[in-house]
Amino acid sequence: MAYQALYRVFRPQSFQDVVGQEHVTRTLKNAIVQNKTSHAYLFSGPRGTGKTSAAKIFAKAINCPNSVDGEPCNDCEICTGTTDGSIPDVLEIDAASNNGVEEIRDIREKVKYAPTIAKYKVYIIDEVHMLSTGAFNALLKTLEEPPKHVIFILATTEPHKLPLTIISRVQRFDFKRITTQDIIGRLAFILEEEKIAYDAKALDIVARAAEGGMRDALSLLDQVISYGTQEVTVADALEITGSVAQGMLTELVQAVINSDAKMALEKLSGLLAEGKDPVRLVEDLLVFFRDVLLFQKAPDLTDAMERAVIDEAFQTLATSADANKIYQYVTILNDAGQQMRFSNHPGIYIEVALVQLIQVGGGAPVAATTPNVAAAPSQDVAELVNKVDRLEQELNDLKRQIANGATAGNGTNAQSAAPRKKQAISGNKQFKAPVGRINSVLSAAKKQDLQLIRSCWSDLISMLMASQAALLNEAEPVAASNDTFVLKFKHEIHCQMAMDNPNFVETVTNGISRLTKNNYSFIGIPEDQWGEIRENFLKNADNTESEDGGEKPSEPAEDPIISEAAKLVGEGLLEIKE
Template sequence: MAYVALYRAYRPKAFDEVAGQKVIIRTLQNALMHDKIQHAYLFSGPRGTGKTSIAKIFAKAVNCLSPVHGSPCNSCDVCKGIDRGDIPDVIEIDAASNNGVDEIRELRDKVKYMPSVGKFKVYIIDEVHMLTPGAFNALLKTLEEPPKHVIFILATTEVHKIPPTILSRCQRFDFKNIEIRDMVEKLDEIVKKEQISITKDAIIAIAENAEGGLRDAISLLDQAISYAEEEITEEDVHQVSGSVSKKALTDILLAIIHKEISKAIVILKDLLADGKEISRIVTDLILALRDILLEKTIEVDIPKYKDIVNIFPIEKVYFYLDVLNKCQQDMKWTHQKRAYVELALIKMMEHQNLKQIDFEATILDLKQSIQELKEVNKNQPVVAQQTTLEPLVTVKDVQKILNNGDKDKKQTLISGWSYLKNYPKDHLKMAAYLLYQGELEAVSDYMLVVYDDINICKQMYDPEVVEQVLEIINNKNKLIKGYYAILKSDWLVIKEIYSDLYIKKGQKKPKLPPHDFKLYKDLIKEEKESETISLAKDYFGDKVKIKE
């Protein structure tokens, strides 16, 4: 016997076998039970969501000899005959190939004949939006006043193409994309009956790739069965569908969040070498970020990125989505799609907006950590303690450098900055490299150096590093007395305020408002070792000192 495709073998024959569309099914069953059957229905929605299947089940239900709660019994001669296609009272018409006026006129002539076996003649017109304007006009009068024994079910994926005159004469049902959990449930049922060896992750991957269409999901399962050697794995599904695996998406997202440009580009290159389409990679990245956003904001049924979701600030996710969405639009008008994607990846790691996002995320983390410390303290015995935070750099320090800037001295230092990368003196190599990673922004008697990483800022205040940096800078001439290191996100805020005061408001020696640079010496006295101290250590590191 010839092989029957799974989507045909498992086409639902009763309402309770249909996945999803619960509201539509309930409405139709109630109409059948209470004998409130309309003469014309319009089923609209995406492909593979059950429009034709439900139309056929409805056609059986209205003609069934022994209906059960508004559903066909599937055991009487009429139900069996309709399933076999032997009963001429259920007529399926493909409007894509029978879309002319002549075909509809022929249909209009035949509707007046009584059904041969059942109670109703049911016309199922699939892809009805393909009818010509003349054909719609020919159908209009019949829809308006059909014989009592005739029911029309019009199915379409493009309801906007249906004339309003037709829409107004039909009871309309809008089919929705089938939820992943409903598809997973249906696929589980199929693989058990067919005794197919497949992993749970593979079933979920099939459901996700189907994008709401159950027929597509079952067809993809059929394809995966032919492709896989033994057990169907998630990777098999990604190979067959052309989608990007969760592991590859996780790797590329981690490379982006950690600003590992080379690694991200290499992963992209490997995916393309593996046959993935560049546009599909961008789409799957967008969907992965969508999943991360959902997992951060609501409780989802099947979390996919729970291991990495906490390292992605919401604002960064929004920024990444904006970049990828713009890239997706730009790719429509170019043949250099790969170049656009590579540029988008770099932008997601190096764009100026990321500095402000990182700054805001740091503030949020600090507030959260302080709140956690407060919560822990509520449950701790009260101990005598005195905590003071002495800033390593103040806004007055920065203000003094900016107001007494020496452009010539700054140019002299910048001209030799690249020399720091491979400094020749071994005992000064580390300090020189730390200094090289910063950007020199202003010089007076002191230097102002900015960094992307707060940990490097802290290292620059280590007394030994300070001594070595001064030895490097003042090697030939005594140029500076010292320096201050701050975060670039803080510098951008200070720079904008200073420029506004100096240029727009004309202040020759601008006075900057208070600003917290988040760089402190931590002095903690007479505090008992407790869980609070442990949390403080986790957050502030070695700066925490405990004195008995």
């Protein structure tokens, strides 16, 4: 008979064989014993943690006529048929290759038929997250209310890809990563069954490399057995997993702590030349430093050590190491490890990280925690600090100006740290509106132009950036000719900030022109100055001709209803909408 991989030979056949998932197996056994099983289950968790195995064991146990305490007997026709896949009442479906609507419809048609041999028909759908949206929709009703003789078990490594409508219809069990100690115990049991000699330290190396997956651990163990001579040794385990022997790791870390750059780089080059995986080496260093800290703080917890063996060399190193520097080592290695996963040249990152570790060990300043960030020169830092101070001063001055403007002429002038030429202060006025230009607009003012601009005003504000729109929140067009309109600002400081900013003026002009299909420019004016200029213009209107020598200017005719409303409540409270 052809050789079978260990993970196939020693696949769990009962709940007690499932390692590290007691919270799941106990619940399932109790449900079988108490006859409180559900119609649908969802098994989710990392790869190689026993999801599909538990599903097949459950299918055997619920149908086995000789089950004891929820465990299958594994001797009857139903148990053996479920194990070898010959029984037609337990169907295992791979959703990765059967993910269409037609396959699910076929299941819906067949679930109505009673089982042929067993008590229940059990459908095990593996990698269920691979089903298409249409397939999920086709499965919904059947999954919610299947016939009494049907049980669905869904298995997936990515439960977040399942629709909530599916998850709400099942009992969910989350399988967790298997601990290193549980994996070691299972590996030892298998090697003893196979009568293969082994070194306990080698099993520790294999278990850690599996990262919580039993199937990965058994696959690695298979490789180690094949690599050696029917014996599991530490050297073979290190070679297969790409890990580093503790002696080499201790020498490398000791060179880092001693700030011996030559020795550290030579050790690293030797390890990389032997084919050690740089990513695995960074992980080994992280766990090794973790063990050093653990030994320093709790030397009695030897069972909690994941990487280190408590020998004389390790004790000497742990005693002399500085815990504060180890914290920095861990940060540097963690950042390097993250960047290495997305790089085609991971060896470069570990070399740079090693140099940083040496700098930290020797007390040299390292300004950055990532390998690709250099320390900033002191001169640049000083210039940056000065710029920050200046910006803070200007910001404070601007806040004072806004406060003074909001109080509308309290007779005090804001002191500016960087005075502008345009900001000539005369009396208590910081902004002087161009009276001549405004009178020209009033002389040629047309109601339809003002209405056109006002109709587009909200659209204009929505087009602007937040900082620009803030200046126009309390501004409104109050008069318009065929090419210019007057924009009234409630606060003088806002008017000045707007008109002194060429970019703002250009943006507003372009925006209003694009919305109205007419080239308008605008003139800003504070609210208090607008009232005075408008009143003077109306008084002199009868004696002044317009600039083009046409008719005498006059206030545009107002609706009598509007006039009466203004008398009742005042013009300030009116908002006219066409």
